[in-house]
Amino acid sequence: MSEYQYYEFVSIDQPLTLTQQQELRALSTRARITSSSFVNDYQWGNLKGDPQTWMERYFDAFLYLTNWGTQRIALRLPVNVLSPDIVAKYCVGGSARSWSTRTHVILDLLSEDEDSDEVYDGGGHLAAILPARTELAAGDRRLLYLAWLLCVQGRELDDDEPEPPVPPGLGNLSGPLHALVEFLRLDPDLLAVAAETSPPLHEKAPSTSALSRWVKTLPESEKDKIVLRLLSGDHTHLRSELLRRFNGTTPEDLTGGGRTAGELLTSAEKRWAHRQQLARQRDAAERKHREQAAAAAREQHLNALAGRQEQVWQQVAAMIETKKPKEYDAAVALMADLKALAERGSDTVTFRRRMRQLRERHARKPSLLDRLNRAGLG
Template identity: 40%
Template structure:
């Protein structure tokens, strides 16, 4: 099997200029290049450029997959979106890397050693950008869940030792939206580690009366100049930045209302998360076994109902099978054997197998010389000569 690599870049905040596109075209003569991005795949060789350099210079999002079980997501956000101290607890050596350029943070998630060979054997990379790029909006709003999931992927994958402490768990980790769930799938985060992590997450505040009252209290602390500054950003087409600043300020205010010891006491070690994940695994396996048993019971009930309906006009079924056998063709024999298999099941639940055997012998009196049919019946366990 040949190598396969897929590269997709997206320019979101600022379209590519003609000069930009010319530089990209010089790197690849057959890529799809538009003001909104760059898409290409390679079956021999690869991109003759550094994706990290392109992210610093041109693009806001990057998705990469390769059929040797590797994939990568990178998103670029303005430096003012986060402080270095906010990002540091989430960074790891390999799975979640974060670097700063003059104006941006480039946040890079990667999966290097997947064992899901079937996934990467058929996956061509298309579709991931559409599913994952909304995470950039989450980051611009100050949502830390994409970063925590990157850290968790590193912990679940064995990159971190048992003594490493988790970052503070962001609210809403147990309420993953489709883009966040897509990141879980992309990085193949262990479901039991995810379940363990969610036990430390609070819910995202709802718009109930109590929350509205708290919001009013917070807004009353704003000065007129601060509110004017936020409104100016919106009017200037920088709604994302305005929302990010407002959410960040609100999050800081909420944090100031909590007891000072809460944040530190909730941080768990990777070893503790693995212990909780082990317990979660037991519960998950039990639930899955119950669900499989339930589905099997429903399948059997549906099958039994179908067979009873079939047996309600059994003479018509025998006549149809006889007609298929009389065709003397391979397809006719195969249809006859399938019909006889269903009748055997039907007799088993409505009367008895011996009655089916007697009826089969009566039918085969007319077909005993059809060797191909008799062999198929023997292979299906319906006839022993």
């Protein structure tokens, strides 16, 4: 079976220069390269470059997907927007790691599942997830917690490993975070258990009057710096930075969840077992309902035939005379109805006598006799 590998890199904060695009083109003649992206897939061969180096030098996001179950996504943010120390509290295993350069911190998340039966198509995944990077830049730490949870799911942490600070809103993920959860194949039971101690997320935007009052409290020198950054083009994450300051919360304000990796896994397993039990009970109830409905329909059908047995026997005889397989099947079904009516009316002797006569009359029709035997019509 041929291999499939999909690579997608995106530059968000700064476009690629012409020189950078030429550097990338020298490594791939068939990739789709623009001022903001590099996209290529491989049926044979591999990328002639190191994704880690590319993330450090060129790009803010990277997605990798294969047909043998490897799925990887990396995101880069400036260190003045996202502290490497904070990221390091959550990216603590092989499934979620991080590193930093002089200017940026990079998160690298990995999911492996060789038994996955997914349809492997790389297009669209990164676009669905990318807004989560903006949420992270704005101070939303749910993505970081999901990274830590990925390590828990992979059994990469000791059972007594303490839970890091739990951000609000885990029970109500945004669309991009949902896309990330699906891409990383995070266990829904583990996520649900983790969300139990996560407070609601207050998403209401601050009012203009509240922002105005806050801006008036800023020193003039601070306002000058903000305007200068805006005019000089250093404004990509400026709004997110200012809103974090306005809200007055930092990751350090969050407290640990108080649970351990082992406790989360145990609770997730119990939740899964409970869901399975409920599913079995639901299936049993639905099956019983279907059986009762089928029995009621059967009784209604037999009631409609009651008193018309002789007509039905004549109909059976006519069907058999056609010597057609479909008519044989229909005749056998009618004879099963006649047997049920005989048993209900305690007249099985007459039914068995007529069946013996029918078998003798059609002894040279092996196909019919075989059907009668399989239907238990003696």
